[in-house]
Amino acid sequence: MTVDEMYQKMKRMLGDVVPDFELRYKAKLAVEINQLKKEKNAVILGHNYMEPALFHSVPDYAGDSLELSRKAAQTDADIIVFCGVKFMAETAKILNPTKTVLIPSMKAGCSLAESITAADVRALRQKFPGVPVVTYVNTYADVKAESDICCTSGNAVAVVESLGTDTVIFLPDEYLAGNVARITGKRIIFPTLTPGEKVDELDYQLIGWRGRCEVHEKFTVQDIQNVRAQFPDVVILSHPECSPEVVAASDFSGSTSAMIKYVEQTDAPRYLLLTECAMGDNIAAANPDKNMLRLCSVRCPHMNQITLEDTLKALQNIQYVVDVPKDIRVRAVQAVERMLTIG
Numbered sequence: 001m002t003v004d005e006m007y008q009k010m011k012r013m014l015g016d017v018v019p020d021f022e023l024r025y026k027a028k029l030a031v032e033i034n035q036l037k038k039e040k041n042a043v044i045l046g047h048n049y050m051e052p053a054l055f056h057s058v059p060d061y062a063g064d065s066l067e068l069s070r071k072a073a074q075t076d077a078d079i080i081v082f083c084g085v086k087f088m089a090e091t092a093k094i095l096n097p098t099k100t101v102l103i104p105s106m107k108a109g110c111s112l113a114e115s116i117t118a119a120d121v122r123a124l125r126q127k128f129p130g131v132p133v134v135t136y137v138n139t140y141a142d143v144k145a146e147s148d149i150c151c152t153s154g155n156a157v158a159v160v161e162s163l164g165t166d167t168v169i170f171l172p173d174e175y176l177a178g179n180v181a182r183i184t185g186k187r188i189i190f191p192t193l194t195p196g197e198k199v200d201e202l203d204y205q206l207i208g209w210r211g212r213c214e215v216h217e218k219f220t221v222q223d224i225q226n227v228r229a230q231f232p233d234v235v236i237l238s239h240p241e242c243s244p245e246v247v248a249a250s251d252f253s254g255s256t257s258a259m260i261k262y263v264e265q266t267d268a269p270r271y272l273l274l275t276e277c278a279m280g281d282n283i284a285a286a287n288p289d290k291n292m293l294r295l296c297s298v299r300c301p302h303m304n305q306i307t308l309e310d311t312l313k314a315l316q317n318i319q320y321v322v323d324v325p326k327d328i329r330v331r332a333v334q335a336v337e338r339m340l341t342i343g
């Protein structure tokens with residue numbers, strides 16, 4: 001595809017959300033990236049939270065973490081460039097130990113992944129012996145290695161139910177755990193403790209951790225009430241990393257891909273997505289006939305690190321290589337592959 005053809009394609013999708021001079025500049029970068037991709041037999045995986053010009057130009061596959069984990073497991077490319085955050089690139093490496101996995105910026109972290117360590121998981125196992133550990137994929141490889149099974153926001157309930165146990169340790173997202181508890185009817189405790197907090201440890205079913213996504217924790221029930229007061233016909237979709245109160249006040253809750261499908265398959269007068277704001281732009285670009293409201297002050301600072309410029313440098317210089325030590329990888333892969341069999 002020539003630069004002009006790429007520019008025309010991007011303009012059709014993004015003409016309403018990205019200024020024209022920026023589209024021309026980004027179309028040139030995108031064409032260079034796509035050429036290098038071919039030369040180096042690379043594949044680009046793009047998370048739904050990538051900025052619109054990147055999202056609609058260079059990924060071979062776009063999706064949520066679960067879909068991208070599956071693509072990472074199936075690719076026969078030599079190089080995987082992960083346009084997402086570090087824990088996602090690590091998951092790709094765990095599933096593809098012989099391939100080169102690159103992330104365009106080493107600054108792309110995650111508040112959830114940073115909220116818990118492998119030592120924390122071992123301490124919980126000691127405190128609750130025999131209780132299976134489910135960890136959200138938004139964790140680093142050493143934490144996955146201490147887990148029995150991973151989950152994403154799209155399959156968390158199915159994963160918890162697949163275990164068939166009365167009690168589950170569910171880490172590290174406090175709000176996702178609360179939402180899973182609500183759906184499964186399990187009672188949740190947090191043994192790590194606000195001083196003075198009392199728990200009846202004989203009556204727990206889901207054991208959580210106080211990690212939060214710094215983006216989704218910002219949405220409030222008051223935001224929902226304000227938007228509904230102004231737009232009574234709005235349909236509100238929230239990600240399960242939002243608080244259980246926000247999820248309960250929404251019309252639909254699901255993973256990023258479930259939200260995209262919901263918008264595509266319904267016909268509401270207008271939608272509000274309570275999630276990372278680039279995703280609202282991406283859905284709006286793909287569904288120009290749909291009316292999307294924005295609460296766009298909430299951009300993930302980690303996802304925001306990934307740019308077309310750095311993606312080009314990643315392929316030019318083969319940087320930054322993501323590695324997972326073998327002793328961690330062989331344990332983590334069991335938890336990830338077990339998740340992939342659940343769906």
Ligand code: SF4
Pocket residue numbers: 085109110111112113138213214215216276300301302303
């Ligand atoms: S949106 Fe939240 S969960 Fe996703 S990478 Fe950013 S901080 Fe982590």
